[in-house]
Amino acid sequence: NSLIKCGQTHMQIGNAEKEFVQTSCNNFLSPLKNFLEGDMRTITKEKKVLETKRLDLDACKSRVRKAKSQAGQQQAEADLRVAQSEFDRQVEITKLLLEGISSTHAHHLRCINDFIEAEMNYYAQCHQYMLDLRKQLGGIFAPSATELGNNSNAGAQPQLASLSTFYPNPSAPPAIEVTAPSPNVEKKYARVLYDYAAADLTEISLTADELITVHSLPSLGDDYVMAEKGHDRGKVPVNYLQILN
Template sequence: MNINLPHFNMKNLVKEAGSTISRVVQLTEEKLGTTERTEYDLHFQNLAERADVTKAWTEKLVKDTESVLIPNPQNRVEDYIFEKIDKSKPKRVSNLEHLALDMIEAGGDFGQDLPYGQALIKVGQAEQKLGQCEHDFIATSGICFTQPLRKFLEGEMKTISKERGILDSKRLDLDACKNRVKKARSMLGQQSKDGISPEAALEQAERDLRVAQAEFDRQSEITKLLLDGISTSQASHLRHLHAFIQTQVRYYKQCGDVMEQLQRELAKLSTRHQQQVSCTLCRMVPVPSLS
């Protein structure tokens, strides 16, 4: 119930309170099975069910994708808050990058000229590249997939839920008016009550019913149009899914390229080390005397 103090209107307040009470009574009687209710047509029910399924699965897909991209739930919550307040997300060092830094530092301490130290540094540098690839993948996936789906949930689906709620209220108003008309008809032929004749009461109830029916029909059409729009939204979601897969393919290819390059560099180090060992052994072996 909204009360705008600068334009407070007691008549509107009473009318809104009366409508709320009428809806509560109507809903209670429906749950008790003591009154009839207007049922939505089969097409509308199918659209509404599809909307509910779409909402539930989209929420789960967004949550699951974000769990894959950012496994730490605390980081996901932190990123969501930063996104809401329009601030850039903090730059975090991933576990992979922590490993890379430690490998590079260990390689330096073990000796950059020694095989193990050289290998550790090479591997650490490769892990750093993988870490950057991971950052790029997470950022791009958010832009091309999870953010559009979340925007759909927070925009279009919220609007649909709001309009469906209004439609339910209009439906309760309509059925309450239908019941008042039935009651007024049953009173025909009886004495006037509270100075209002049964005929006048019926005429007023029928006017209210016509208004309620018109408002219900109008809201029903609005809601149907929004529900029909989900098909268009799913076509957009399909494009976002393709973009996500392209991002994933590019990410794994970049990682594969980094690892293949690392393998070649490690193989060169190994060959060089073997050659150094062979030369050292050659110098150590005494040359036999010819005499």
């Protein structure tokens, strides 16, 4: 049942990702692609034409300065007027195209805002799905009234299993030895009823059906006992254990 719930949750996350990708393509990537393949390509082309016209104009000016005969001077000046006219015309064309960039930038800014909004919604949805899954799995692994009746302290309320119970962090530090029991402390065997994830370094993580040794300490009160598993030691709630002797 828990695997089914995990699968359903990841299907929801997959659908949310699919919707996010589709929204991003429609609202951000497609407009940007259209701009780059349309207006931007035209602007780049016209700027290259303008550069060519400027080089032609500079060449005509150079020929006017170097003309030695009257006829050559007149021809060079005529070519200069034509080159100047074509250059001025190309300047106006390029200027108009560049002035249109302002409105294009405003449009792309709105597209970026839409993309950011879609991304925020996607991560919020995924976060909510995982929270719901943790609540569902916590409910599955919560102790029943029958199990609580087998414990020495049946009236205490057990803690719900946290998400770290099902996805342990391998980099988490091991449980530390909080205090050493005195030689006269009576140790008992206990069976772990269900998984328990340590909340801090003073506790120890346990797996259901493990067999461990426990003993009581006055400083822990009635709700906790000190548990030992191999070389690890830490406190654990009594409600998660079945004392065997």
